[in-house]
Amino acid sequence: MRFKTSVRNIQTFSKLTASLSSLGKVAWVRLDDDNVRFTIIPETGTQVWAVLSIDSIFEDYTIQSAAQNNTINLELPLPPLHRALKSAINATSASIRLTKKDGVPVLSLTIITNTISSGNTANGFLNSANTDPFGDNAFREENLDANMGGDRETIVTQNIPIRVLTADSVEGIHEPRVREPDAHIVLPSLIQLKAISDRFTKLAMATTAGAGRGASTVAVPKLELAANMHGSLKLSISTDALNISSVWTGLTNPELDPRQVEDGEDGLEDHPSTKLKAAGPDAWSTVRIDGRDWGKVLSVGRLGGRVIACFADEHALILYVYLSNYDDGSDDSVLTASPPTKLYSQLS
Structure with missing residues (x-):
């Protein structure tokens, strides 16, 4: 069983999970070759049945399982997923993969951000009022990289514990039938x-x-x-x-x-x-x-x-x-x- 994808639209995905989290804390997520489905069926309150095209939130989407259409069924806690996505809003990229940590299945969200590191170019005679800028050290040679700031890549990984569900356990879940609307x-x-x-x-x-x-x-x-x-x-x-x-x-x-x-x-x-x-x-x-x-x-x-x-x-x-x-x-x-x-x- 394998699932890995890049998050194409982090902001939309974050807004979606925020909306879903207000309606239920746990969702049944069905992943397959064609769609991503989120279903929330609380004991009381609103039922949600969401069907999203893969391209609306994901890219470089890879999924593989022994089930028909490479289907993978997950029980996913929504608040941890939303918090993780909120931290990725300003990321340059984010990816999700299904893996295990200490034997427990998790969705691993990896976020890559670029931050500007501060340099010390202004140190030296500009910040040293008591130093003679034309003294003995005026022409000391220094390494350019040591004094200049630059982009620094930061990688953060957050793991969200999940349950991988069998096909039999979700077979009976069906969207309610409603008569034709007036x-x-x-x-x-x-x-x-x-x-x-x-x-x-x-x-x-x-x-x-x-x-x-x-x-x-x-x-x-x-x-x-x-x-x-x-x-x-x-x-x-x-x-x-x-x-x-x-x-x-x-x-x-x-x-x-x-x-x-x-x-x-x-x-x-x-x-x-x-x-x-x-x-x-x-x-x-x-x-x-x-x-x-x-x-x-x-x-x-x-x-x-x-x-x-x-x-x-x-x-x-x-x-x-x-x-x-x-x-x-x-x-x-x-x-x-x-x-x-x-x-x-x-x-x-």
């Missing part, structure tokens, strides 16, 4: 959406806690998120003392590709989103989500890119976060994150 819409800036969502949640918690109970014992009111097929998104929250909402208009409802819909063009005519669009701008698809968990999901906004939300009314919400690849013209990588709604209580 609405799909390109979200506004996730940074803006997160700020408003967090504000709504804090206000709701404050008004609920006002009855005298501690804030830590108060159940967090659900945020209500709704979209129509006419470019509008609505975020609202309601308690006995509070009822506020915010609406975005002029957003984009992406066209569905008939090749991705069952029965093609015929299936597109009967698709739930087609029916919702025909019902007009007052027809909404709504889900209710935990405000604090939703705030964690929106941390993927640091990655940039386009985010499409798919609504299955009162059932599920799925976000598709598209990351622009390193090379122009290549296909987008996609990160899918599913906030916990009724879907997970039904599947558990």
Whole structure:
């Protein structure tokens, strides 16, 4: 079994691990000839299924195993990986390889940086006020390298303990099946959406806690998120003392590709989103989500890119976060994150 690669885009990889770390501490990572997959399935909270093209974050990618498609499955702690990548942000290069240390499998991250060493060229008569610059030592010959600064290469290796998983142990892990969405819409800036969502949640918690109970014992009111097929998104929250909402208009409802819909063009005519669009701008698809968990999901906004939300009314919400690849013209990588709604209580 062998895996070795250079990190092509350290900053993007660091932002990705930061976002994933906020949603779970351990990820199942599947490496193969075609893709890199990160999956997080916590006992409670958001599930994440991320599929990244190799070229989006890696180069000089080498993988070899006895499994089909050279697949290697790893259980990877995310916080140590993120900390290691943060230290590599200003590195000239970084590489990762699968190896062992004291018999324990590790991902070894090697970082190479160039630092400028300080020289002592200014020493001598410029810094010696009591020395006669024209005295006996004025023309002493010295080695140039001893007095001049220069680039110095520094190599740092950080080892992240992991578990190598058997194919049988991950065979039963599958992405949840969700019914066809009623609405799909390109979200506004996730940074803006997160700020408003967090504000709504804090206000709701404050008004609920006002009855005298501690804030830590108060159940967090659900945020209500709704979209129509006419470019509008609505975020609202309601308690006995509070009822506020915010609406975005002029957003984009992406066209569905008939090749991705069952029965093609015929299936597109009967698709739930087609029916919702025909019902007009007052027809909404709504889900209710935990405000604090939703705030964690929106941390993927640091990655940039386009985010499409798919609504299955009162059932599920799925976000598709598209990351622009390193090379122009290549296909987008996609990160899918599913906030916990009724879907997970039904599947558990």
